[in-house]
Amino acid sequence: MEESRLNAMKRSFSILEDRKKRLFRDDYECINELSDRVKSIRKYSISNLEELIKKAEKRFTENDIEVIFAESADKALDEIYKIVKDEPIIGKSKSNTVNEIGLSTFLMNKGIELVETDLGDRIIQLDEETKGPSHPIGPAAHLNIKEIARIASQKFGEFIAPEARAILDALKNDVTKRLSKCNVGITGANSIAAEDGSLIMVHNEGNINIVSMKEIHIVVAGIDKLVRSVEDAISVVKLETIFATGKKVPAYMNVISSPSKTADIEQILLKGMYGPKRVILILLDNGRREALKEYDECLLCIGCGSCIVSCPVYNVTGYEFGYRGYLGGRGITFSRFITDNQTCFDSGLFQCTECGLCTLECPVNIKTNEIIERLRRESVEKGKYPKKHLETAERIKEKGSPFED
Ligand code: SF4
Ligand code: SF4
Numbered sequence: 001m002e003e004s005r006l007n008a009m010k011r012s013f014s015i016l017e018d019r020k021k022r023l024f025r026d027d028y029e030c031i032n033e034l035s036d037r038v039k040s041i042r043k044y045s046i047s048n049l050e051e052l053i054k055k056a057e058k059r060f061t062e063n064d065i066e067v068i069f070a071e072s073a074d075k076a077l078d079e080i081y082k083i084v085k086d087e088p089i090i091g092k093s094k095s096n097t098v099n100e101i102g103l104s105t106f107l108m109n110k111g112i113e114l115v116e117t118d119l120g121d122r123i124i125q126l127d128e129e130t131k132g133p134s135h136p137i138g139p140a141a142h143l144n145i146k147e148i149a150r151i152a153s154q155k156f157g158e159f160i161a162p163e164a165r166a167i168l169d170a171l172k173n174d175v176t177k178r179l180s181k182c183n184v185g186i187t188g189a190n191s192i193a194a195e196d197g198s199l200i201m202v203h204n205e206g207n208i209n210i211v212s213m214k215e216i217h218i219v220v221a222g223i224d225k226l227v228r229s230v231e232d233a234i235s236v237v238k239l240e241t242i243f244a245t246g247k248k249v250p251a252y253m254n255v256i257s258s259p260s261k262t263a264d265i266e267q268i269l270l271k272g273m274y275g276p277k278r279v280i281l282i283l284l285d286n287g288r289r290e291a292l293k294e295y296d297e298c299l300l301c302i303g304c305g306s307c308i309v310s311c312p313v314y315n316v317t318g319y320e321f322g323y324r325g326y327l328g329g330r331g332i333t334f335s336r337f338i339t340d341n342q343t344c345f346d347s348g349l350f351q352c353t354e355c356g357l358c359t360l361e362c363p364v365n366i367k368t369n370e371i372i373e374r375l376r377r378e379s380v381e382k383g384k385y386p387k388k389h390l391e392t393a394e395r396i397k398e399k400g401s402p403f404e405d
Contacts, residue, residue, distance in 0.1 A: 001134075001318030005142040009134050009318060012141035013309045019246030031242060035363045038239045041232045042300045042364055045224075049292060049299075052194040052226040056283070059197030063258045064271075066280045073101040073286050073338075080218060083280065084184050087112060091179045091211045093203065094118040095188025096136065096303065097220050097284060099325040100338055103186070114186070115178045117207035122171055123148055126155045132319045136305040136327065137244040142318055185211035185276075189221040190240060190303070191233035192281075198257040199281065200233040202241060202250040212256065217276040219256075222284050224299040230255060236302055243304035243363045287337035295371060298333050300364045307358035307368060313351050323347040329358045329368040336375055341384060349376060350386050 001009070024031060045052060053069075060067045070076035080103065084090055090107065092098060092114050104114045104125075116122040120139035124130040127147075133139030140148065149162035152170050160170045187208055189199040199219055201208050211217075227233050234253065241250045260275025271277045291298045308314045308328035314321050322331030323343060329352055336344035349372065356369040379385060392402045 001142060001320060004144070005134075005147075006316065006318055008144040008147075009142040010315060012135070012138060013315075016138070016246055017309060020243070023242065023246050023248065027248070031239075034235060034239050034242070038235050038302065039300075039364050041227050041235060042302070045227050046292065046296050046299045049223060049226065049289075052228070053223055053283070056192060056194035056197070056226055059195060060281055063197040064261075064279075065197065065199075065256075065258060066278065068280060068282045069285070070282050071285045073284070076101045076220060076282050076284050076286070077103065077106050079282060080186070080220070081106075081110065083216065083218060084112060085110070087182070087184050089113045089115060089178060089181050091115050091117055091182040091185045091214065092121075093185075093187040093201075093208045093211045094121050094139070095186070095220060096325045097188045097222050098186060099132070100222075100286065101220065101284070102324075103220075113178075115175060115182070117175055117179065117211055118203075118205060119168065119171060122175060123151060127151045133325050134319050134327070135308065136303055136325070179210055182214055184216045184218065185214040186218045186220065187211055189219050189225055189281075191227055191236040192221055192225045193228065193230040193233045194226045195228050196230045196257065198230050198233070198255050199279075200230070200237055201254045201256070202237045202252065203254075204245075204251040206252060208254055209252065212254065213260075213275045215272065215276055216278045216280065217256075217259075218280045218282065220282045220284060222286070223288050224301070239363055240302045240304045243302075243306040287339070291334075291337035295333070295337070295374075297366050297371060298330075298337065300366050301330055301334070302364060304363060306361045306363060307366075310357045310361050312353060312355060312357070313348070317348070317351070321348040321351060329372055330366065333368060333371045333375060341379060341382060344375065345379060345384050349379060350389065 057067050068079045070079060107114050116125045123140040134142040146162045148167055149160050152160040152167055156170060160166055187201060190202050191200045227236060241247060259271045259277055259279045260273045261269060261271045262273045263269045288299060307330050311328045314328045319327055322328050323335035326334045332344060332347045332349055335347045352372045354369050358368040396402050
């Protein structure tokens with residue numbers, strides 16, 4: 001990432017950190033208690049994942065939400081395409097899981113436009129130079145206001161002043177026009193309550209309220225998002241909000257447990273009152289069960305992004321240290337399971353300094369630095385390591401010094 005963009009990102013991170021510090025100062029005990037509760041909720045989930053998957057399938061079906069299990073990204077894409085193949089345009093809200101399967105490019109190649117509705121995501125969708133989000137909740141954190149105004153002006157072919165409200169209005173008007181033509185909305189889910197058959201989504205902009213009210217609502221989420229109950233799910237998303245934004249609660253928490261329906265006319269059940277006639281949950285494995293075997297800790301993640309804010313490597317490289325919106329060390333470790341060894345290596349496996357700051361900042365204590373160390377060992381055994389490291393190691397063995405003469 002360019003220096004000016006890194007500087008904008010660091011400024012944005014520092015505002016976020018100040019807000020978090022103030023919140024922690026005022027509510028330390030409550031946050032600590034919530035953090036302990038969420039750790040045990042997440043540990044229960046990954047220890048009982050198969051049981052939760054079965055329960056979710058049963059309960060969502062009873063609630064009239066269609067469940068499709070996708071063992072791979074390709075399967076998820078095929079299933080989505082079967083539903084949307086006749087649609088020219090689809091609305092989408094922020095979702096790392098949707099980015100993970102590469103839906104935007106896939107649909108574009110099929111001639112279907114996918115419109116990002118989150119303001120930050122829409123900005124980076126319009127910017128040809130940006131390779132992805134720089135923070136899970138603030139995707140355009142690396143762009144300053146002048147750059148955003150330039151991107152918007154180029155896109156709309158007219159001057160947009162470098163003023164926050166003017167930019168917001170221009171982008172909102174454009175997205176709203178596009179959304180009015182959509183019959184299908186795609187979102188992720190921040191947490192899934194298996195025993196209740198409920199999907200929990202958090203947002204600040206209100207965009208999920210619009211995207212999830214189209215005739216068909218497709219939800220793409222990893223099996224790692226499953227927890228037992230709505231109460232557990234709300235605890236998870238509350239902790240995620242605190243660590244991601246420094247705010248105690250998000251503006252909106254949507255709990256979706258069925259398509260829109262009414263039985264107000266002689267108890268005759270009709271679907272699609274104001275909201276969707278169909279809600280379809282695509283539950284994605286895509287390597288998560290593989291991670292569960294030896295690296296189950298990776299699946300504890302609640303996606304708050306707290307680990308990247310203090311990461312020294314992320315702060316000098318940006319989103320290039322990570323994989324497709326899964327940023328920093330956590331993203332690198334996860335990429336090993338959702339893709340392959342080579343992608344994990346290319347995402348920056350050997351760039352990490354092993355400082356452990358990510359572990360200290362993680363609300364659920366994922367030891368990302370230790371996972372990276374284990375993955376590196378495996379990578380070296382497979383012959384995949386930076387050759388310079390081998391030369392240095394040999395110099396130390398031969399001359400007792402890492403330095404060249
Ligand atoms: S251990 Fe690695 S991934 Fe974690 S903060 Fe340090 S450099 Fe970043
Ligand atoms: S690894 Fe921890 S700090 Fe990083 S995104 Fe996941 S839960 Fe948040």
